Amino acid sequence: MANIGNVWVFIEQEQGKIAGVSLQLVSKGRELADRLGVKLEGILLGDNLSGCVDTLYHYGCDRVILAEDSRLEPFTVLPYAKVIMQLILEHKPNILLFGATLKGRELAPRIASEKLAGLTADCTDLQIDDFEDKKNNQSYTDKLMQIRPAFGGNIIATIVNTWDDPQMVTVREGVMKLGDADTSRTGELLKVDVKLDDTDTVVKVIERVRADKEVDLQGAQIIVAGGYGVGSKENFKLIYDLAEAIGGEVGASRAAVDAGWISHDHQVGQTGVTVRPRLYIACGISGSIQHTAGMSESKKIIAINTDPDAPIFSCAHYAIVGDLNQVIPQMIKAFKAKQQ
Amino acid sequence: MSFNLLVFVKQVPDTQNISGDAMTPEGTVNRAALPAIFNPEDLNALELALQLKDRYNAHVTVATMGMPAAAEVLRQSLYRGADRGILVTDRALAGADTLATSYTLSCVAKKLGNIDLVLCGRQAIDGDTAQVGPQIAEKLHIPQICYVEEVNSLEPGKIVAKRAIEGGYEILSSPLPALLTVIDANDPRPINVKRMMKFKRARTAGEIDMAAKKGEIADAEACKADLKARGLLMDEYSAADINADPSRIGFPGSPTKVKQVMSVVLTAGEAKTVSADAEGIAGLMHELISDHTLG
Incomplete structure (x- = not known):
């Protein structure tokens, strides 16, 4: 398939700290992008985030698309969905990965629904392979194999998205290996204008109470x-x-x-x-x-x-x-x- | 002021209590071997709706998409306090993924019209995707509040709710109409015996037709008319009844296709048995230290 879009990773952050799962997905996304011969791009939303960008290059992003606006802090789903939807329509990525976190699991379906793209939840593995849709007599090359447990973990299913790009998935935290950071690696920064209107900010955060986790099990040896x-x-x-x-x-x-x-x-x-x-x-x-x-x-x-x-x-x-x-x-x- | 609440529920196979014969040797799921239950978090969504009905003046409609047998979760809802049950059933809906499902359910909400609040469980235990709620909200172009623990207040045009976030909680306000996905944060009320006595005969038209086919009742139409007169005929909609676009429902409306399904085989037991005495354990620790797993 000629001229396919890039691989994107939604970079989740909390007060400028990148979520572990996002870096795991950058490592996996690097692999997928190399396999497809395309670029890996990190999609970073929030406010005052310039400190995050280098880390994303170090783990493998070729480019970071950065949307900064005070209305994107703290996270609320409607403005995030709007900004990412605009970016998808403009840049047409082939693959879009989200962490299967609370944020990722409410954001990804909102976007997939509007884009009429397939979305597979809680993947535990991702591979590139061909797909023969015998029922519809269609064949596809270099599709994303979206592998996930179902039925309470009793079966493992391989799912393929056959409609519009991007092929969207959420991926469970901790299942993708974090690669090594290469501090000499650098990349390109694309800052985008944030276009939101009043209807995107109707949900207001009245109170927000959070603390970091008591324990970092994912990092534990x-x-x-x-x-x-x-x-x-x-x-x-x-x-x-x-x-x-x-x-x-x-x-x-x-x-x-x-x-x-x-x-x-x-x-x-x-x-x-x-x-x-x-x-x-x-x-x-x-x-x-x-x-x-x-x-x-x-x-x-x-x-x-x-x-x-x-x-x-x-x-x-x-x-x-x-x-x-x-x-x-x-x-x-x-x-x-x-x-x- | 009365609020119109719509709760979407699902009948699911009980995947949390899988018995030996639920998996075939080929690795497919034998659904018939699994009991069908009310999806647990949908019971939490129903409970939240019924609490709102207790606190405010509200009308609670419960709707489900599924096989004719899924009418059972509607009866279970009526027993607990719901005012109306709607079954959406149609062969054309088979094979729906989350996108086709959310489209179908959004058509139900549109057909009913004038809904203030849609409530769903966060996720169903057969797929665990948690996608249908947010996708219905998008299809209806209304805000969503996911992972709701409780509703602080409901007033005309506005809801304030507490919801879980990573490592804490948020209190959010949203205009109405809105959609909530509800987590396991309340105790669903048990069946009310009086209501059960009243509604145990509630049926959908399809159930009556089925019973007539089996010869259990003589005159299906008379039976429907009788139940309707007594408020016991539950609504049953086909895809056409909810004005669903045939290309967006069921298998044709589903972008995701299943390529392969395998049963989970645990990595076969090459476990080394370590005796539970001082000697055995000392040997194990020695091995772990010498291969640098420990220390």
Whole structure:
């Protein structure tokens, strides 16, 4: 296909801090753009954001399209959708990637609906391949294969958008590997005028309360996670003790979060974050498909469970059938002994 | 002043409790093996609408798109306090992706007209896309407030609501009409037994025709007339009834196509068994330190 559009990544930021998932998507977008022989462009909206631009070049953007306006801070969906829609009509990108964050998941469908473009949510992998639409007897070359779990994570579907460009997807946080930053890399900056009218700003933010997450699980190399088998909020101290001893962060299964033993910031899995650390220790986690979807890519997985038939063991590299109340203190002791 | 509320709900397979025979060996989903349930967050949306009905003067219409059997979620809504149920069903709607679905549902809202507030669950557990709500809002050219936890106030022409954001919350005001997507932040009320006694005979025309075909009732038209007189005939719309453009619904109206579906196979168990005693654990820690996983 001659003369196809570029690959775009919507760059999500909060007070000038770029979201981790956006940089992960820049890394993936670089790969897709190279495969298609097109440019990679970062779409950055907000106000006073010039400090973000170099970082985007370092991770692989050829060009940053920057829209700055006080009406774009804080994020509200209508003006963002309007500005990005105008940019799409003008520049005709081939692919547009969003993080599957709260912002991305309300913004992308608003735009896709107006553009009459297909949109696939929560992708866990993206590839370029050809597509034969046998039903309509059409064939397509170099389309974006949009790979996502469905039916509560029990199946993996490959979806293709056959209508207008751009091919739009949201991508789960943590599933794309962050590449290395190359601080010598540079790019081109395109500042655009923001054209909004009163109808775009009818939704007003009356109050906004937010804090950064308690924990950065996506950046963690070692995660010690507790599940329902931990038994109580007090007993989560064991999980914290092990994490502290071996230099890791604390994760949790949904069951432990729902029980109120630990905050949602720590949740790993389909409704939490996706992680791929060097070491994941699952303590008292049965291993539902919703949980394993968020951690099965970890390099090494240790599972501790009293139930030898717990599904977690089928994705583990090391299986310890035993009581975490005995096993964890022994692990801490053994680790400290080896360290000396 | 009375508010017109429209709640979109969906009947979904219970994907959170998948049993062994729900997946075929070929990796496709055997929907028949899964119980059909009221999508959980749609119950939260209905609950929020019913709370508004309790607080203000409001009329709550519940609409769903689906197979004839999806009328069950409408009855479940009537049992809880909804005023009206609408089923949109048509073979031409089959194969709809989120864009075609949101177009179809926007046609329902347009046909009803004069809606102050549209409410949906954030997402349905069969697809987990969370796209249909925002797409309906765009199709209706109205503002959206996503991830709503509660409504602070509703007044003519204006709503103030609290919604979740990453790491906190926002309180937003929006003009009406508007669309809300609602998250799991309230406790849906149980079925009201009195209402259930009243509405358990509520049926759509399609359900009556089906029962007549099976020989369960003798005269379908008489039965419809009787239910209608008693306020128990639920509305049933075809694609033509809601003035939907045939090229924008169902399979033809869906830009996304499924290329391939595979069942999830967990990476088969090559797990090394570590004995849960001091020796076994010391050996494991030694291995992890020597291969630089730890330390």
